[in-house]
Amino acid sequence: MVTKGAMLWLACTYDLDGGTLGHLRWRDEEVRTVILAIPTSTPQCSTSFPDNYRIDCNLASNEVRLGILNPVHGDTYTCSVYLSDATLKGWVLTQVSIIVPVPNVTLTSPVSDTVTVTPGDSQVYTYVTGSCRPPARIDWYKDGVNVTNQTGSVSNDGDEFVTTSSFTLTGAKDDRPATVQCRASNVDGMTPVQSGVKTLVVQCPPEIPTNIQEMENTETTIIVQWTEGFNGGQPQTFVILYRPEGGTKTETVSVIEQQQSTYTKEITGLIPNTRYLLNMYAYNVVGNSSLSSVVDIISKTNQECSYKGEMTSIPNLASIALFITSSVLLVTAVFLVMCIICRRKLRKMRGRENNPVAEAGVNLPLSPVGQHDISTERSHYDDLNLEEREPPSNYECLGSNAAANVNTQASTDDRQMYESLGTRSNAAVYDELEGPASRAHVII
Known part of the structure; x- marks a missing residue:
């Protein structure tokens, strides 16, 4: 067995069992003698086709080797040994086997260098070797680790063979991007032929945090x-x-x-x-x-x-706004109350200035005519300040200045009128004051 293009050597070794070698012949499949070895001739070994064959003649060791320069796979060669009396001692037929190494490995599917799958899905990778002899064996590697080896299916290509092999890779959830590669060889000891590297990516939506x-x-x-x-x-x-x-x-x-x-x-x-x-x-x-x-x-x-x-306490904006609003309302209310009190006091002071007689306890008009001379037109009932108070000790309801300017009769009448004020209504008092002018004896 030899690789294609190399010279093939075939050896013929014999044992004469005490006899004497007469001659040895190498014949091709056409039964042509290509090498003849005779111990008594010179040279002992010769060839009729020196362009196609070489001879390694070693009769002392009972061996004659045939070298084939251009061996053809399947050709047969026969070595025959004869004794000195021309008796055939034996023969052997050898078939030429030419090794054709794997020339290449081709990926048929998938075409893309990178394949994406979801967890649980599978991807089938298929590689085909070039024509070779003998059939190739294919080893599969995932991430550089041998995961399987198989001869796959073998088909004939003339006197050579084509090997097809498939490998199925299933994606798992935790798989990171995986590399896939195959290596093919058909002779032990020879460097395998490697395929290109393909990538399998397992993709899916992420899991819940x-x-x-x-x-x-x-x-x-x-x-x-x-x-x-x-x-x-x-x-x-x-x-x-x-x-x-x-x-x-x-x-x-x-x-x-x-x-x-x-x-x-x-x-x-x-x-x-x-x-x-x-x-x-x-x-x-x-x-x-x-x-x-x-x-x-x-x-x-x-x-x-x-x-x-x-x-620490940090007030928010709502609290600050509420505080400011409440403060403004409180100040406004206090201001209004003070205004009302001041207005009432001012009104009372003005009333006393317009009717000084009221200081004595009773606000009486100066006269039926004089009361209309006041610039502020008010009801006569308003001029009567009938507050409840103790009567003057000497019934001097009109003051010391008024008592010096009335006669005795007027003082008596006025005192009687004053005593009756506590039991009469404002209207009755007004009617009383509206009586004859002679009754008005008040002089200021």
Whole structure:
């Protein structure tokens, strides 16, 4: 057996069992003598076709070798040994076998160098060798590790063979991009022929983030922590959804995957002392994961704020506005009350200035005529200040100046009138004052 293009040597070794060699012949399949060896001739070995054959003659070792310069696969050669008496001692027939190494390996499917599958799906890889002899064996490698070897199916190509082999690779959820390659050989010890490297990528939507929990919060911020799930074989992005309980507007925050398994994110701009509903999902180029379960998180009240380990009270805008409004209303009310009191006092002072007689206890008109001379037109009933008070001790209801300017009769009449004021109505008093002019004895 020899590789194609190499010279083939065939050896004929004999044992005469004590006899003497007469001659040895190498014949081709056409029964032509191509080598003749005679111990008594010179040279002992010769060929009739020196362009096609070579001779290695070693009769002392009972061996004669035939060298074929251009061997043809399947040709037969016969070596015959004869004794000195021309008796045939024996013969042997040898068929030429030419090895044709595997020239190449070709991928027939899939055509693409990179194939994407989802977990649980399979991809079939098929390789075909070039014509060779003997049939090739194909070894399959995944990520550089031999996973199978097989001869596959063999078909004839004249006096050579073509080997076809297939390998099925199923994607698993946790598979990273895997490389697939095959190596073919048909002779032990020869360097196998390697195929090109193909890549199998397992892709799917990412898994749901887990272990979502609140790490820290203030009145307006919350720090959330979670653990990533399988990214589906592609870079993933995390999306946090949150909204106030009972609210209709949902806010989102996105976080791009990094080389880590646990993530944290600070959410800002929250309403103090408010319960928030929070969940999240992840997505990649294939699709989205399902939503995680909802987590309840309550932001702190705005009256609790940490500053160097001490708690201080921080009023909000609503409290400040309420305080200012209440203060303005209170000041306005006090101002109105003071205005009313001052106005009443001013009115009373003006009334006394216009009717000084009232200082004595009774506001009587100066005269039926004089009372109309006052610039402010008021009812006569208003001029009668019938306040309840003790009568003057000497019934000097009109004052010392008025008593010096009336006669005795007038004083007596006036005193009687004053005594009757306590039991009569304002109208009766007015009628009394409207009597004859001779009754008005008051002179100021």
